[in-house]
Amino acid sequence: MKSVKMTVSGRVQGVGFRYATIQLARSLKISGWVRNNRDGSVEIVASGYEENLNKFISQVKKSPTPYGKVNHITVNYITNFDYDGFDVKY
Numbered sequence: 001m002k003s004v005k006m007t008v009s010g011r012v013q014g015v016g017f018r019y020a021t022i023q024l025a026r027s028l029k030i031s032g033w034v035r036n037n038r039d040g041s042v043e044i045v046a047s048g049y050e051e052n053l054n055k056f057i058s059q060v061k062k063s064p065t066p067y068g069k070v071n072h073i074t075v076n077y078i079t080n081f082d083y084d085g086f087d088v089k090y
Contacts, residue, residue, distance in 0.1 A: 001047060001048065001049060001050075001080055002047065002048070002049075002050050002053050002077065002080070003032075003045070003046065003047040003077065003078050003079065003080045003081055004044075004045070004046055004047075004053065004057065004075050004076060004077055004078060005043070005044070005045050005075075005076050005078050006043070006044040006045075006046070006057070006060065006073060006074065006075050006076075007037070007041050007042070007043055007044075007073070007074045008041060008042045008043075008044065008060060008070055008072075008073045009039075009040065009041040009042075009070075009071055009072045009073075010063075010068065010069045010070045010071035010072065011067075011068050011069040011071075012040075012041065012042045012063070012068050012069075012070065013036050013040055013042065015065055015067035015068045016065045016067055016068070017042055017063070017064065017065055017067075017068045018034045018035070018036065018042065018088050019065075020063075020064035020065035020068070021034045021042075021044060021060065021064050022034065022086050022087065022088065023064070024056060024059055024060070024064045025046060025056060025086035026085075026086055028048065028052040028053075028055055028056050029048060029049070029052055030046045030047065030048040030052060030053060030056050030086060031046070031047050031048065031083045031084060031085060031086055032044065032045045032046035032047055032081075032083050032086055033045055033083065033086065033087050033088065033089040034086075034087075034088055034089065035088060035089040035090065044060065045078070045081070045083075046086075047080060047081060047082075047083060057075055060073065061073055
């Protein structure tokens, strides 16, 4: 299992980005959370098997919703964390 913390910027708020990220994560059996940041970016913490996590990261880079547009993404690998499911964090 691998875990990442991502910060995504671009047109990622108000376009269904969090909802689409949740659907994508659940389909790939990724656990973690997604939340909007005050600066307009979206933060994602995700954990899963390496192959699925790589697919998840790849799709987030392209925007999981057709209404979003990712301009920049940072991906940092972190110590594994234990989280059940994938949800919005407020």
